[in-house]
Amino acid sequence: MSCLQTIQDYGLRSVGYGERLLPKDDFTLCQQFTLIGSGMIWNIYFGVIALIFGFVFANALALAKGTQNPLLRKPAEWFIFIFRGSPLFVQFFFGYFLFLSLKSVAPVFAPLSAAWLGALVVLFLNTAAYSGEIFYGALRSIPRGDVEAADAYGLSGWTRFRRVIWPTMMRLAWPAYTNEAIFLFHATTLVFFSGFPAWQQRGDALYYASYFADKTFNPFVPYPILAGYFILLTLVVIGTYGMINRHLNRHLPQEHRRRIRVRPQIIR
Amino acid sequence: MFSYCADPDTLSGLSWLSCYLTTGKHMMLYYSLGTVLLLLAITAPAALAFGFMGAMSARTRAPFSWFGKAYIALVRGIPDIAFFLFFVIALDQLFEWMRHKALCPDWDQPIRQGNDFVVCDAAKLPLSNASQWVHEVYGFSLAVLTFAIVFGAFAANVLYGAMRAVPRGQMETAEAYGMSQRQSFWRVLVPQMWVYALPGLSNLWMVLIKATPLLFLLGVEDIVYWSRELGGSKTARFTAYPHADWRMWYFFGLLVFYLLFTKFSEVVLERIMARLTHGQATSGGEAQRKATI
Numbered sequence: 001m002s003c004l005q006t007i008q009d010y011g012l013r014s015v016g017y018g019e020r021l022l023p024k025d026d027f028t029l030c031q032q033f034t035l036i037g038s039g040m041i042w043n044i045y046f047g048v049i050a051l052i053f054g055f056v057f058a059n060a061l062a063l064a065k066g067t068q069n070p071l072l073r074k075p076a077e078w079f080i081f082i083f084r085g086s087p088l089f090v091q092f093f094f095g096y097f098l099f100l101s102l103k104s105v106a107p108v109f110a111p112l113s114a115a116w117l118g119a120l121v122v123l124f125l126n127t128a129a130y131s132g133e134i135f136y137g138a139l140r141s142i143p144r145g146d147v148e149a150a151d152a153y154g155l156s157g158w159t160r161f162r163r164v165i166w167p168t169m170m171r172l173a174w175p176a177y178t179n180e181a182i183f184l185f186h187a188t189t190l191v192f193f194s195g196f197p198a199w200q201q202r203g204d205a206l207y208y209a210s211y212f213a214d215k216t217f218n219p220f221v222p223y224p225i226l227a228g229y230f231i232l233l234t235l236v237v238i239g240t241y242g243m244i245n246r247h248l249n250r251h252l253p254q255e256h257r258r259r260i261r262v263r264p265q266i267i268r
Numbered sequence: 269m270f271s272y273c274a275d276p277d278t279l280s281g282l283s284w285l286s287c288y289l290t291t292g293k294h295m296m297l298y299y300s301l302g303t304v305l306l307l308l309a310i311t312a313p314a315a316l317a318f319g320f321m322g323a324m325s326a327r328t329r330a331p332f333s334w335f336g337k338a339y340i341a342l343v344r345g346i347p348d349i350a351f352f353l354f355f356v357i358a359l360d361q362l363f364e365w366m367r368h369k370a371l372c373p374d375w376d377q378p379i380r381q382g383n384d385f386v387v388c389d390a391a392k393l394p395l396s397n398a399s400q401w402v403h404e405v406y407g408f409s410l411a412v413l414t415f416a417i418v419f420g421a422f423a424a425n426v427l428y429g430a431m432r433a434v435p436r437g438q439m440e441t442a443e444a445y446g447m448s449q450r451q452s453f454w455r456v457l458v459p460q461m462w463v464y465a466l467p468g469l470s471n472l473w474m475v476l477i478k479a480t481p482l483l484f485l486l487g488v489e490d491i492v493y494w495s496r497e498l499g500g501s502k503t504a505r506f507t508a509y510p511h512a513d514w515r516m517w518y519f520f521g522l523l524v525f526y527l528l529f530t531k532f533s534e535v536v537l538e539r540i541m542a543r544l545t546h547g548q549a550t551s552g553g554e555a556q557r558k559a560t561i
Contacts (some may be wrong), residue, residue, distance in 0.1 A: 007399040086526040093492065094519035097499070103515055186347035194348070195486055210353055217385045219361075224352040232346040 003030040008252075014038040014202050022201055022211065029221070039205035040233070046123055046188040046204075051181055054127035061132030066139050076132070083129030083247070086199050088187055092194035095122040095203050115196035122190075127184045131177055138173035139165070144190075171248040178241040182234055205229060277508070281495065288509045297494040301525075302481045303408070304491060311415040316469075317422025323427035342414065349482065355414040356437065356486050367391040401452040404489075411486040417475055426468030431457060433464040463544050470537040474530055481522075495522055 009019040011034055023031050064076035081089070096119075112118045137162035142165060150164040189206040192198045198207055205226050212222035272279070273287035288294070326336030343351070364387045365379065372388035379386055389395075394402045434457055441453035484492035499515030545553045 081531075082523075086523045086531040089481040089484075090492070090519060090522045090526060093496075094516065094523055097516035098518055103514070126337070186349075188417070189349050191346045206347065206353070209350070213353065213357060217357070218380065219354045219357040223350055225466045226350050227342075229345040230347060234345040239486065248532055 003028075003034075007034050008029045009037055010034045012041075013209035014041050014204070014208070016200065016202055020200075021180055025215075027212060027216055028230045032222050032225055035208045035212075035220060036205050037229060039203055039208045040229050041187060042191070042202075044233070046120055046191060047181075047185040049120055050123040050127050050188075051184060053124050053159055053183075054131055057124070057128040059166075061128060062139055063137035064135045065132065078131045080133050080136075083126050084133060084134035088126055089194055091118065091122055091126060092190060092196065095119075096195035114199065115191055119191040119196050123184070123188065124188070127180065131173075131180050132183075134173050134176045134180060135169060140168045141172055142168045146194075157171075165247065174241070174245045174248055178238065180247070181241060184236050185228070185233055185237060270274065271279035282474045284509075288511075291509065293494070293498055296489075297491065297498060299490060300491045300494050303488070304483070305482060307408075307412060307415065308476065310412050311419065312473065314412065314416035315423050315472075315476070318404035318416050319423025319425075319427050322420060322424030323431060324519050326424065326428050327431060336424065339421050347441075348418055348479070349485065349557060351483055352414055352485060355417060356410055357415060359410055361385055361435045364391055364393050367393065407486070408488055411483055411488050414486065415476075415479070419472065419479075422475070423469065426472060427461070428466055429468065430461040434460045454480075466537075466541055466544055470533075470541070473533060473537065477530055477533060478526065491522060491525075495519055 006028070006029075006152075010023075010031065012018055013022075013035060021034070061076050061080060064072040065080065067073055096113065099109060099118045102109040103113050112121065146164055146168055147160075150160045155163060189204060190209040192203045202213075203211075209222040209226040213219045216222075270287060270290070272283060273290070279287055280454070320341045322336045326333050326340060328336070364385075368375065368387040368391035369381065373391045375388050377386065394406045416444040438456055438460060439452055442456040447455065481490070481492045483490040495518035496515060499518035501513040502510050511549065542556070545556060
């Protein structure tokens with residue numbers, strides 16, 4: 001069977017198109033590349049959607065944590081503490097079993113116990129908490145001069161926030177937020193190992209990599225393939241966020257711009 | 269456990285719960301909490317040692333520094349879970365392969381036969397006639413080694429940064445006193461780098477705590493395993509304590525356990541940091557000095 005045929009059969013296997021059965025023996029390199037790459041669709045899906053929704057919620061969380069009003073501040077603080085203080089792995093398990101019991105109460109919640117929605121919700125809440133904390137830190141380190149200058153121009157309220165505070169907050173938070181995005185993509189590999197079932201063997205990249213490692217008893221092929229895909233994905237993320245970072249810093253003289261440094265410090 | 273637990277059917281309310289929570293299987297759950305703490309107690313110093321070697325290697329000259337830098341760089345791009353799953357099998361095969369080479373020199377068949385990894389019986393780890401606890405200890409030590417390798421890379425990154433953060437003047441002074449490279453490294457650089465390393469290392473400690481449930485993926489019977497086992501619905505046929513699906517509550521308990529654990533560590537680490545920054549020429553030390561005046 002040629003490699004092109006394999007790509008046709010298994011290229012979209014992780015979303016349910018193509019061959020129904022996974023290869024059973026005589027695994028070729030092409031099959032491993034194709035299936036693991038097909039699994040990356042899920043990793044990208046979880047990462048991108050959770051990041052987009054998480055970004056909006058994280059802004060709200062950061063502002064809520066920064067206000068004086070305890071009715072807003074306390075819930076935001078607790079939310080961030082709970083999601084940052086406990087392992088994502090346990091959150092996944094807890095979320096899955098919570099959704100299962102919700103499902104038995106009302107059938108409306110049935111989609112939540114499937115990975116595509118349930119795991120997405122957990123990832124969304126988790127990344128919102130982590131990015132919320134990053135944005136909150138940036139909010140607190142906005143230079144006083146910037147705010148005073150805005151006051152001097154007669155800006156106040158929403159206009160001041162939209163024109164001065166929010167752009168500065170983004171600019172300061174962006175390098176740390178880039179790391180958060182990278183590690184969110186890494187965290188998506190946990191989904192199918194934490195309770196959420198891979199329905200009809202439609203799993204993510206790590207799911208297929210460990211499938212091959214289990215079948216061939218040879219970890220030295222599938223995991224490096226997975227690693228290669230993830231390094232590519234990480235480079236894409238760094239490139240995209242670097243472009244946004246340049247855009248955010250475009251008004252600054254060259255030497256004042258904050259460079260993005262990749263730090264392996266946030267796994268959950 | 270308690271004397272009134274002899275007939276669970278007659279119990280209700282709190283006394284039922286107290287009996288239920290002290291069954292033999294629940295003892296295994298509490299015991300596996302100890303496993304987590306043991307893992308942390310072994311892994312933290314081991315990872316620090318790995319990290320220290322990695323950072324030292326990254327500071328040396330070109331061909332040797334590549335090893336350290338590659339070690340640090342690998343964890344940046346690749347999910348840590350992939351490392352965990354990879355190393356557990358890879359290390360196991362590496363050990364068996366080495367023992368195979370040493371113990372069975374006259375073995376002539378290939379080790380990789382299709383989808384099988386075949387070594388001679390004497391080289392199997394653990395030996396096929398070994399008792400259950402040997403298997404458990406072996407599995408656990410593989411897990412510890414895996415954790416140490418992965419977190420060693422994180423620690424190497426932190427320590428490498430900390431070594432570079434020590435003011436250049438300090439090293440120049442050491443050279444001016446006529447110290448050799450080795451002396452200035454051990455007597456000047458290493459004692460001073462810890463204050464720069466501590467924020468990163470305490471972050472790493474938190475990350476390490478939150479990585480402990482991944483033991484489950486490495487095949488160790490840890491708290492996640494037992495929570496799943498105990499929480500699943502039980503019918504009266506198989507147990508004296510039948511209940512519905514309680515896994516949600518078990519994992520809620522785990523969540524609370526980890527929250528308390530991380531909060532506690534945070535408080536302790538803040539104290540250590542306050543003590544270490546005392547009198548240091550960093551912004552933290554400066555703030556402390558100003559506060560006391």
